[in-house]
Structures are given as structure tokens and as C-alpha cells.
Amino acid sequence: MPEGHTIHRYARLHRASFGGQQVQTWSPQGRFTEGVERLNGSTLSGIDAYGKHLFYRFEPVGTLHVHLGLYGRFRTFTNDPPAPTPGTRLALRAQDGTTLYLAGASAVELIDDAMERSILQRLGPDPLRADADPEQFFAALRRRSVGIGQALLDQGAIAGVGNVYRAELMFLEGVHPDLRSRDVTSDLARRLWQRSTRLLRAGERAGRIVTVEAADRKKPPSRLARSEAVYVYKRAGLPCRRCGTAVQSWELGGRLVFACPQHQLHPDG
């Protein structure tokens, strides 16, 4: 689930449900016992999202860093919550009874300012943040010797894009993943940045990834099955929605990448 849109959406929803509230915390799984003992009774004063990272500010304790990895998931319950799954690392209850479960995350840790700085230092600009500087993305593309397909998954170049958005971004801009990052023109770089902003924003609002434009679909976005909501991601062998050519996929840096060979011509022809 979690690309940047999911992370920012969690931040927004959790701010609304838990922001400013004193919380009770516990660790059903028992692997975050020390942390929840410190957090218990503190106040969640704010939440920051940066790329795929979440920073929960607890007064007066400090910052809880959460990275969901591939499986991580939050669940919120306004009524009586069910028993937590065995892997639930953190449970949090606000004064009004709203309960939050966090399971499967790859990072759940209390961090100090130095650790936070070292995390943020590794991240490129995040298209969902108002303070993002696209020039840093453009410069990162020029510095990299890999293809644009790999650069778009590099969180140090652009923070928050994952495998789905990467595939869809390149399709929508007609870019082959093997185009060398440093050969991306400034115009194309600008279009990739603007497109990533639009797609991630839409995903944050909708709570799901829908990249197929109105002209290429017959139903409203809310009615689309997951497989109908994208152009190329996980559609290897299926016809391109615009030209009918079979979508291709191959492994790139350990991750599958998808492209329409007609719309995304290889740089070497």
C-alpha cells in the first residue's frame, strides 16, 4: 500500500483523530515495550510526513519515527476495537476512545534530533510537501548514472514515489525507463516533477492510486477496480489502454518495471 500518498494521508487523518490529545499506548506484540512505556500518557502534538517517513511528535517525550516498509499498515477504530493481530507493534488510544493499531511496519522507533536529521538528509524533495524544492530533484537527476526508471525509485532523488507511481509517471510522460537520468532534459524533468505532484495529490485525497485519465476510462475513478485504475503497472502482456500494444515488464534494480513499448520508445531505438 504505502507510497507517499498513503503516508501523507495517514498523517492528515491521524492529526484529525489524535492531534492534541493525550494518549494511552501499549504494544500488543511486545516488541516496542520500552517505547510505549515512555509514550504512555504523553500528548500527540503534531505529525510530519516526509516521503515515506512519518514523524509523530509526542510532548514531552519526543519523536516517534514510523516507516511502513512493504507491509506496514495502520488501522483506526472509533468504536470498540477488535483484538489486535499478533504483529501489532503499537496500539494507541485517545481520550475519546479512538484507537490506532500499527502492524507490519519496518521502523517504529523513538528518535532524537540527530537521527531525524540523518533520515531527512537522505531524502530528496517530496512532491507532496509545500517546502519541496524541485531544483534538488533536477540536480539529483543530473548527478545519477542510472536510468530514469531507477532514479525515480531513489528516495534521495525524489521522496515518496514508489513502484506504481514510477511506472505510471514514465508512461504518462512517454519516457523509457532506460533513458539515462543525466540525459533527461530540463523540460522533461519539470514535467515529471509536476506530474508526480498531481498524481500523488490525487492519491492522497482518494486514498488510492488512480492514474488513468478520464478519456481512457468508462467509469468514475471510484468505480474502477485496482487493475483498471492504472496504465501499465502489473499489466504485463495486456494491451496498452491507448494503443493496444502489449505492455512489457522486466526487472530493474531488483524491482519490476512496466512500460508500453509504443509509447515509451527505447533511447537507443
Place this chain on the structure above:
DNA sequence: GTGTCATGCGTAT
């Protein structure tokens, strides 16, 4: 019911 795979990434090799 079982098996496979994955919208991620740090660490070991």
C-alpha cells in the same frame, strides 16, 4: 485452504 507475490528498504554477502 494453500501458495505466491508485493505499492520498501536496511543489512549482509
Place this chain on the structure above:
DNA sequence: TACGCCTGACACG
């Protein structure tokens, strides 16, 4: 480059 994390969705039967 491979593995581990340790969850859920989905295909298959």
C-alpha cells in the same frame, strides 16, 4: 545481489 522483515490480497483449486 540476496535475504529478512512478517502482512494482506489474490489466484488457484
